[in-house]
Amino acid sequence: MAETGFAHEVISVILRLSELSSAIIVLGILSRFCYLAGIAEAHVDERIIYTIFVACLVIMYSICFCPPFKSMFLGFSFDFVMFVMWLVAYCLLQTRTGSHLCSSSWYYNYWGYYWGRLWRVGPVGTVNVDAAGCASWRTALAFAFIAWFLHILSGVLGIYVFRTYIKLDETKADIKQHAEKLAK
Template sequence: MVVISRAVSLALRSGQLISAVIVAGIVGHYLAVLDDAGLHPGDRFIYTEVVAGLAIFTSLLLLIPMTWAMTPLPWDFVMFLLWIISFGLLADYLAPASCTWYAAWSPVYRLGGTVEEECSTWKTSLAFIFISAMLWLASFFLGLWVIHRLKKGGIATKRRPWYRSNY
């Protein structure tokens, strides 16, 4: 049972890392284009880039196969909330520009490609933000399940003192 939960945890952490890298790449490209044009990006894009950076760092740290990496419950839930906030902020900003005539003159879509390409890029970004949020939530529930199984099986009992470890 422990092997299965560790394998699932490794798969979830890998998915979190991949999703965060994709979002960081898309939003980072947008920020670079705006910087080259001398425009100030919205705070929501900077927030999303920071959340993606935190997710990359955290998922890399938690990919290390240690026992403590299985159950960082509060941080998993915090990361889920951060991603959901990011999703809401970007969806609220991008929703009026629904890939119609408005998108042709909206500064959100001025990344160098056609309107359809840029629209699909932002939809991809929103999709991976949502996927990442769900992966963090799944990690949270996996951690809860692991803790529940350990307590139910009697494994999470008091540890023996270090000087009695040879008995």
């Protein structure tokens, strides 16, 4: 491989750890909501389930691709796949509340109602939800946004490294050599 700098490897690890952190935060908040909805024996919105699925994929991907080996930069195309998946997840969540966030009917009758455990007080629509779970909802939206932004940055960095530093023939030879070492 061509001589490379050190900065892109450090930036790559920082981006991967940030992606991992964002996914863990989103997964934690949405899992807590699923737990609360499960206690109330309510259904969980499909959009929330999709976002949980994306967060789980990103956690596995970020852990596997965190080491700053040069051959790991070949996975930059998957960064763009994850970017699209996070963008879809963010848009699906955002369209639930629109610009009203914590004053929308979906929030008031679903997220806030179950997050605040208000099913124990009365039926949907008869209980004052106030801001129960509003900060959690906003945090989940914010970190879903941050996650897709980090993935696009990571993909752009991967393209830069691939075009600047990685020579495909040398990379194939390195991968073959590592595979032979592992086979022994």
